[in-house]
Amino acid sequence: MREILGRRRRLLSRLTGRKSDQSPGLIGAALTFATAWKWPVVPGVGLDRRDGTRCACPDPDCTVPGAHPLDPGLLTATTDERMVRWWWTNRPDAPIVLATGASAPCAVSLPAIAGARALAALDQMGIRLGPVVATRTRLFLLVAPYSMEQLGELLYAKDFVPGSLRFHGEGGYLALPPSGTGQGPVRWERAPLPGSAAPWVPDVEAVVDAVVDALTRTGVSAPEL
Secondary structure, three states, X not given: OHHHHXXXXXXXXHHHOOOOOOOHHHHHHHHHHHHHOOOOEEXXXXXXXXXXXXXXXXXXXXXXXXXXXXXXXXXXXXXXXXXXXXXXXXXXXXXXXXXXXXXXXEEEEEEHHHHHHHHHHHHHHOOOOOOEEEOOOEEEEEEOOOOHHHHHHHHHOOOOOOOOOEEEOOOOEEEEOOOEEOOEXXXXXXXXXXXXXXXXXXXXXXXXXXXXXXXHHHOOOOOOO
């Protein structure tokens, strides 16, 4: 194990560089997600030090720069305090990536402009939402875990589903605040309530129903992004 971790550390050091000072915001958040909320996390690959907008992974056309796992991979996401502390002690600026699904929250995402209008409409409708994650380009509404069969039945029953909606279920991932990625800082649009317990998240049916209804009723034309 020591030899494998050493090789990973050398690889990631070449890709993303090293900081001499630890970022308490990132390691503190990663430990809260993993140990208090039991959300499995893994460090994202981060950004190339020579170009702060390009991903440090080998793919020059990466569509989620910095905001995905590389080494270690997504399957190593964990709630183990010692592993999380080791990862972010050695890579203090690594983005925090949540492995969605199983017992962890999933997410429904949509473009930022359409998402802001949809959130306002949902507030007017009295729809209760859980935490909402935001990047410069998209909003991610956290929902309870769902299966692909459940999602398929839900979408099949709809007459219309905007193509710009994305679903982050089992086997997926998303970056959590306060990560920095190629899309800028990741932040809370709707922050979890303070406390040690894992935040409440709604069922995916309620969110998809409300979002589709809100987009239809408000005449928002969400771009296919």
